[in-house]
Amino acid sequence: EVQLVESGGGLVKPGGSLRLSCAASGFTFSSYSMNWVRQAPGKGLEWVSSISSSSSYIYYADSVKGRFTISRDNAKNSLYLQMNSLRAEDTAVYYCARDSAVGSGYDWNFDYWGQGTLVTVSS
C-alpha cells in the first residue's frame, strides 16, 4: 500500500525557517517524481514545487522561488521542503504528492497524496 506521511509542520515566526519531510513507503520511491502542494485555510489547492526521480529536474511556483528548496533522498525514501524567509501567506497545510509517471519524467497528475502537515506563520 502506497503511503506518504508528512512531518515537520508547526508554528513559526515571520522570517523564520522550517523543514518539512515526507516519508514514502509501499512503492519504489526512486522511480517517481514527487511534489509539494499546499492549501491555505479555507482556500484552494496551490502547487509549490516538483522534483524528478533523480533530482535532475526541479520546478517552483513563483510565490516560493528563491525561498523554498525541494530535495529528496532516495536511499531514505524521503522528500523534503526547506522553507526560509517564511511569510504569513505561507500558512497552509502542505501535502506531499506522487506524480503518476514511472521513471525519469512527469505525467503532471498526482495519484497519491499524504494527509498533510500544517504550517502556521505568525508572530
Place this chain on the structure above:
Amino acid sequence: SYVLTQPPSVSVAPGKTARITCGGNNIGSKSVHWYQQKPGQAPVLVIYYDSDRPSGIPERFSGSNSGNTATLTISRVEAGDEADYYCQVWDSSSDHPGVVFGGGTKLTVL
C-alpha cells in the same frame, strides 16, 4: 500565467447529473486532471488525461476537454459525491512553467 476558472459552486439533486466546468485559454490543447477533496481529507485523483479514470473510481465519473472548456461529469449523483472538485493542468507555455489548479468547485447534493 495560465488561469483556470471554475464555478464556485454547483448544486444537484441525488440521481441527477452534475457538470463542473474548468475554463482556460485553449485548454483543449492541454491535459486536464480532476481531483475530489472531502472536508478534512487529502485530494483524490478522479480523472486524468481529460477522461481516464484511476482504478477504484466509479464509472459515474467522466471527463471531456475541448476548445476553452474542460468538463467533469458525475452521473447518478450520490450524497457521498458532495465535495470540492479541482481541475489541474501543467502549463509549459510561459517563461515560468508550472502546475496550475483551478479555484475549486463545491458540489452540493440537495
